[in-house]
Amino acid sequence: MxxxxxxxxxxxxxxxxxxxxxxxxxxxxxKTMSQKIAEKAKEYADAGRTDWTYAAYNWYTGSDAYKCNIFVADVVKAVGGTVPHRWWGMSGPIGAGEWGNPNSTLLTEAPCWSYRSSPSEGYVIGDGRHVGIVTGSRETTSAMKTELVSNDWGFRSFGSGSRSSMKAYWKYIC
Structure with a gap:
């Protein structure tokens, strides 16, 4: 019993x-798409991925090239999103110059991207020379020469990577 x-x-x-x-x-x-994008970027950085370093080979750029834009495109693609390409089907994802341009027709005419005037988690952030993904409060994850880094780029008080040097924030809205 x-x-x-x-x-x-x-x-x-x-x-x-x-x-x-x-x-x-x-x-x-x-989870929102923005949360998924931020989490995937951090996941890649925390795993020590080197796919987007200067020396790494990439189908679009070869080796010995900066790949911050490729990193952004690969993160967005990994969570089910899309990014505009330079020439439809013929070349790689748009470069840092387009991400840093608030008037980029490649982005403003893309149905899934929307310009924002201030950053938030999961947004793509650009200054025209470099691009990354906002992954936390005052934190951006991006591909640098030798590694993926999560730091205060885009939120610094002055100089390169300062808040005042950022030109555009893009939110994935699909």
Whole structure:
């Protein structure tokens, strides 16, 4: 008899635990595309990925080329998004110059990208020479010469990478 009671209690515990876990999961809102973009960029940086370093080979650029724009495109693609290309189907993703241009027709005419006047998590941030992804409060993740870095680029007080040098913030809206 005692074993039956224990068995019933065990089954009830499993059922209730499963039900509570399911209810909690259902209460969590789905992640936004911006959150997915930021998380994927951080995931790549935290994993020490070197695919986008200067020396790394890339189909679009070869090796010995800066690939900050390729990093952004690969992150967005990895979470199911798209970025404009320089020439439809013929060349690589748009460069840092386009990402840093608030009037870029390649972005303003793209149905999934919207210009924003201030940064937020998951936005692409550009100054016309470099591009990265906002991954936290006053934090950007981007491809540099030898590694992916998460730092204060785009939020610094002065100089290169300062907030005043940023020209554009782009939000993926699809």
């Amino acid at each position: 005692a074993l039956r009671i224990l068995a019933v209690l065990a089954v009830l515990t499993l059922v209730l635990t499963s039900w509570v876990g399911t209810a909690e999961a259902q209460r969590k809102p789905p």
